[in-house]
Amino acid sequence: MTSANTITPPAAAGRFSLTGVINWFVEMLNRFLNWLFALRHTAASTRSTVVWGLFYLIAIYLIAGSHSVEQWGEVFGNLLKGMLSLPLPEGVTKVSAVTDLLWAVFGNLEAWDHLLALAAPFWLMQRIAAIYLSDIFEKEESVALEFINQAAFAADYNTVRIREGKIVEADQNSPVVQIGGPGYVMVELDSAALFERPDGTVHIIPPTVGEWHSKVVIEGFERIRQAADLRDLQGSQEISSRSRDGIPVVAKDIQYSYSIYRGENAARTLQTPYPFVEKAVESLAYKLPRMVKPGVQPLNKPDWHSPLPGKIVGPIQLELGSFVSKRSLSEFLASIGAPEEDALRSREDELDKMGRQLSGRNGNNAGEILFKPAVFTARSNITALFYDEAGFKKRAAERGFQLNWIGVGTWVTPAEIIPANHLEAWKISRENFLRSDPEELKKLEQDARLQESLRLIQSMPVAKFYELKPASDGELIDKLVGDYYERIQSAIELFERDGQDLPQVLLAALSVLNDVRGINQRWVGDN
Numbered sequence: 021m022t023s024a025n026t027i028t029p030p031a032a033a034g035r036f037s038l039t040g041v042i043n044w045f046v047e048m049l050n051r052f053l054n055w056l057f058a059l060r061h062t063a064a065s066t067r068s069t070v071v072w073g074l075f076y077l078i079a080i081y082l083i084a085g086s087h088s089v090e091q092w093g094e095v096f097g098n099l100l101k102g103m104l105s106l107p108l109p110e111g112v113t114k115v116s117a118v119t120d121l122l123w124a125v126f127g128n129l130e131a132w133d134h135l136l137a138l139a140a141p142f143w144l145m146q147r148i149a150a151i152y153l154s155d156i157f158e159k160e161e162s163v164a165l166e167f168i169n170q171a172a173f174a175a176d177y178n179t180v181r182i183r184e185g186k187i188v189e190a191d192q193n194s195p196v197v198q199i200g201g202p203g204y205v206m207v208e209l210d211s212a213a214l215f216e217r218p219d220g221t222v223h224i225i226p227p228t229v230g231e232w233h234s235k236v237v238i239e240g241f242e243r244i245r246q247a248a249d250l251r252d253l254q255g256s257q258e259i260s261s262r263s264r265d266g267i268p269v270v271a272k273d274i275q276y277s278y279s280i281y282r283g284e285n286a287a288r289t290l291q292t293p294y295p296f297v298e299k300a301v302e303s304l305a306y307k308l309p310r311m312v313k314p315g316v317q318p319l320n321k322p323d324w325h326s327p328l329p330g331k332i333v334g335p336i337q338l339e340l341g342s343f344v345s346k347r348s349l350s351e352f353l354a355s356i357g358a359p360e361e362d363a364l365r366s367r368e369d370e371l372d373k374m375g376r377q378l379s380g381r382n383g384n385n386a387g388e389i390l391f392k393p394a395v396f397t398a399r400s401n402i403t404a405l406f407y408d409e410a411g412f413k414k415r416a417a418e419r420g421f422q423l424n425w426i427g428v429g430t431w432v433t434p435a436e437i438i439p440a441n442h443l444e445a446w447k448i449s450r451e452n453f454l455r456s457d458p459e460e461l462k463k464l465e466q467d468a469r470l471q472e473s474l475r476l477i478q479s480m481p482v483a484k485f486y487e488l489k490p491a492s493d494g495e496l497i498d499k500l501v502g503d504y505y506e507r508i509q510s511a512i513e514l515f516e517r518d519g520q521d522l523p524q525v526l527l528a529a530l531s532v533l534n535d536v537r538g539i540n541q542r543w544v545g546d547n
Contacts, residue, residue: 252278
């Protein structure tokens with residue numbers, strides 16, 4: 021038992037039956053007609069040969085049937101004798117022999133009436149088809165008529181030349197461009213062309229150098245979609261975005277060079293000075309976004325007016341805009357560099373020197389520089405974003421182009437357009453950043469401890485000095501050291517009261533003070 025979709029081949033006996041022979045003949049006839057009326061160049065040439073061959077055969081038949089065999093024999097005999105310089109019948113000359121033949125062929129009005137009756141419907145159908153086609157494509161009737169002659173009978177193909185990614189201006193009104201093939205296309209070394217077949221498939225034509233007469237045939241109704249400029253192109257633009265802390269930033273004078281995607285390790289030769297990947301042309305033609313503005317009618321121009329790869333303003337804007345929006349202003353506009361670090365180090369050394377002079381001690385106590393370079397993205401790192409194999413470079417290759425080099429331009433933040441609340445927001449964000457950074461918090465804590473210690477050390481002796489100014493030097497020193505001792509002792513009592521471990525530095529300080537006040541050990545006994 022066979023299923024409904026199964027085709028059972030006919031039996032051997034059935035193939036040689038009358039029905040089988042008829043089916044085979046019909047199938048062969050359909051194949052022949054499909055081939056004869058196909059939209060290919062070979063089929064059009066065959067149709068032209070068949071039509072003109074039939075016309076000449078019919079003309080010969082009509083003209084030959086207008087005279088008897090004896091009459092034609094007499095006409096051709098006289099012509100032959102005249103050509104061979106043989107004696108001619110009376111009243112016949114060489115000129116009259118030729119005239120008699122021409123009149124027999126072209127003066128036969130009855131035969132020409134039949135030929136005109138045969139040609140008139142053909143001419144009328146051609147004109148009607150041209151009018152219909154001109155209405156469909158909204159072209160001039162002469163263009164449509166020329167297209168029909170080319171598509172149906174391969175007559176006088178037009179040649180379309182493509183140079184620098186554009187159709188030469190003189191060929192832009194060609195039927196091959198306005199309606200479609202058949203025709204010839206000549207693509208120069210710096211270009212490539214993408215044609216669309218009637219079934220929607222893509223036909224990419226590289227430079228035609230080396231082909232027959234440096235051009236190739238495009239089949240019937242193949243239409244040019246877009247041409248590609250294979251050379252290295254230059255571009256420039258500026259982008260505007262907002263930093264992570266809300267400050268408007270403009271990158272001006274961005275310069276770059278780009279081209280259609282050439283593939284990995286593409287080699288340039290004299291025959292192919294601009295190598296490219298054919299898939300890149302297809303991607304550029306069908307994947308590039310179209311600019312749409314609300315309320316603005318799109319330009320009524322075909323795609324071939326704009327050569328590929330076009331402008332790459334969008335991808336550059338997206339990449340740099342994303343970079344700016346993910347970083348605060350200080351991360352790419354300014355940073356503490358080597359000159360600033362050297363100046364800060366020099367200042368620290370000078371302060372340390374002055375401190376040693378005032379204290380009378382030797383050595384180098386210059387501490388760590390408090391101001392460190394913030395997180396900063398150098399220009400070289402920004403440029404490297406565009407050469408990331410898994411990032412921008414990969415996305416560009418998928419869209420069909422490649423970036424050869426880029427200069428990221430100059431960052432600009434015009435002061436007159438930055439509102440005061442933006443500056444305030446930036447200050448607050450910087451303060452919040454410092455408060456949330458553990459290292460910055462530790463530095464702030466150390467700085468606060470240092471400042472408070474200096475305040476206590478400086479304020480206490482000065483007050484005691486003015487209070488005990490009339491006393492002798494020994495009493496003054498004893499009183500000041502005793503005051504230090506009491507404060508340290510009070511600190512120790514606070515640690516003991518809270519149950520905390522005593523810092524060894526306080527105990528060491530008490531021991532030093534006892535050594536200094538060796539004759540006044542009563543302070544220890546009293547406490």
